[in-house]
Structure formats: structure tokens, C-alpha cells
Amino acid sequence: MHIERTAFDVHALSVGVPLQGIEYQQGTLAGYEVRQYLLEHWGRACAYCGASGVPLQVEHIRPRSRGGSDRVSNLTLACRPCNHAKGSLSVEAFLKGKPQLVAKILSRAKAPLRDAAAMNSTRWALWGSLKDLRVPVHSWSGGRTKYNRSRHGLTKTHSLDALAVGEVPDDMTIERFPAIVLLVSCTGRGTHARTRTDKHGFPRLKLPRIKRFFGYATGDLVTAAVLTGKNAGTHTGRVAVRSNGRFNIRTAHGLVQGVHRRHFRLLQRADGYGYARRAEESAAE
Ligand SMILES: [Zn+2]
Known part of the structure; x- marks a missing residue:
């Protein structure tokens, strides 16, 4: 090292x-x-x-x-x-x-x-x-x-x-910019609390008791191939599940909302980290 x-x-x-x-x-x-x-x-x-x-x-x-x-x-x-x-x-x-x-x-x-x-x-x-x-x-x-x-x-x-x-x-050869890099970020594993509170600490919203819907849990790494509609394309990233079966997916390029569960394929279970591949941007001196 x-x-x-x-x-x-x-x-x-x-x-x-x-x-x-x-x-x-x-x-x-x-x-x-x-x-x-x-x-x-x-x-x-x-x-x-x-x-x-x-x-x-x-x-x-x-x-x-x-x-x-x-x-x-x-x-x-x-x-x-x-x-x-x-x-x-x-x-x-x-x-x-x-x-x-x-x-x-x-x-x-x-x-x-x-x-x-x-x-x-x-x-x-x-x-x-x-x-x-x-x-x-x-x-x-x-x-x-x-x-x-x-x-x-x-x-x-x-x-x-x-x-x-x-x-x-x-004489070492180093692949030049822009390189495709694997970005690993700490995302956490979600929260045990099943109630959201308002700014005074009173219960505002009850979250579902179960965390997995249709085989997916928030934080899983997934890929979604959508053929038609406004979300058409292939999206890979971290999923946020909803009980109605329409999930959000956070990719390296942004958030894709309301994708139907039938388009998804599981790549990896949530482990507390987010993974994305993308061309690296230049860093500040
Ligand atoms: Zn001077």
C-alpha cells in the first residue's frame, strides 16, 4: 500500500x-x-x-x-x-x-x-x-x-x-484522461426508525414495517432496461423502493423516477456503499 x-x-x-x-x-x-x-x-x-x-x-x-x-x-x-x-x-x-x-x-x-x-x-x-x-x-x-x-x-x-x-x-504507461473510474461512496444502510417526525419531534409519517418490496430493498444495486416512455434507456444504480412497485433509481447521471419493477434486474444487494462507473473529471489544483 x-x-x-x-x-x-x-x-x-x-x-x-x-x-x-x-x-x-x-x-x-x-x-x-x-x-x-x-x-x-x-x-x-x-x-x-x-x-x-x-x-x-x-x-x-x-x-x-x-x-x-x-x-x-x-x-x-x-x-x-x-x-x-x-x-x-x-x-x-x-x-x-x-x-x-x-x-x-x-x-x-x-x-x-x-x-x-x-x-x-x-x-x-x-x-x-x-x-x-x-x-x-x-x-x-x-x-x-x-x-x-x-x-x-x-x-x-x-x-x-x-x-x-x-x-x-x-517507461510506465498510464492510461490518459479521461479514464473510466469506479466511484465508491458511503451510503449507509438506511434507518431502523419507522416513523418520520416533524421539526417539533411529533410523528409525521409512518414508514412501512417491511423494507423489501417485490424482492428489492432500498440501496440494492440494480439495472433497469426501459424500452419506451420518458424513462426509456438503460439505467444502473442504487434503487429506492416504493410499495406501489414503481421505484426510483439513482445513477451516476442523476435520479430516474417511477420506473416499474418489471424492468429491474438485481446486480448486488445493498452493502452500505454506492458504486458507479463514469469518466473522471479533472480535480482542482
Ligand atoms: Zn509580490
């Missing part, structure tokens, strides 16, 4: 530093780790003007022309205008009249790499639970995922991101 546990790899950073020129490192795994580290460390915003949601460039706080190093402790992120305006100026000269901001940037740059800052508690808990499963579990960084994704020219989708976690060989 391979999971992406952290935004960046602290170990790779401490081994890979000092970097031999960040331009050279761009596009390498170490370059991606550095970039992910800087994004987390500097809050995904320009260190000089605070702009966020704009392209950020890796920037030397003390310029190399003034003896600044390529160590991550001398790197920050700047928007293009700030990076261009700063040029080979020292940070003190560039931010003249803003001594507080200069002090803030310099102290933040020196702040140690903090493992915990890169990892939220949910990921820790997930990691802990997986290790109890007694299967080999490997943990990787998000920087590596990004590196693999860009190296193979993959679109950013959830499934392709999952395939890009960990060690991906150069």
Missing part, C-alpha cells in the same frame, strides 16, 4: 541541500520537494507583497550575486512582479522603509523545518491505522506525486494522482 502522507519530504530536503543551483534543480524530484516545502513554509503567498493565487517563483532572499546560497533557508517564493523588481537587490534595500517585514522574512527563513507543519492530524491517524493492517505500507511526499505527474504529462485528476504516488518508472 502506497500513501501520500506529507506535502514534502523532510529527509530529501536535508540530504539534497545545498542544491547545486536551483535552476538546475527545477524539474527534478529535489526541485519539486523544495518547491512544495517553500509553498508550505511561506503560506502559498508572495513573501514580499503577500499576493496569493498568482504564479509564485523561487527567489533568493540574499541574491547569489551577493554571496547568497541555494540552501532552502535562503529561498522564498515571490510573485513575478516582486521577483523582477527585486532583481539583485538585498532584501533590506528592496523593502526599504519596512524593517518589520524584513525582520519577519529573515526570521521565518531561519525557522527550522518542522515535520508537523507539513502534515495534518488526519494523515497521522490514517498512517497509524494502516500500519495496524499488517500489510507493507509505504509513505511518500506530495512533491514526488507532482514530479511524477508532470514527468508523465498527466492531467490532474484524483485517480491519476493516486497512480502517480510513490516510485513511478520512466
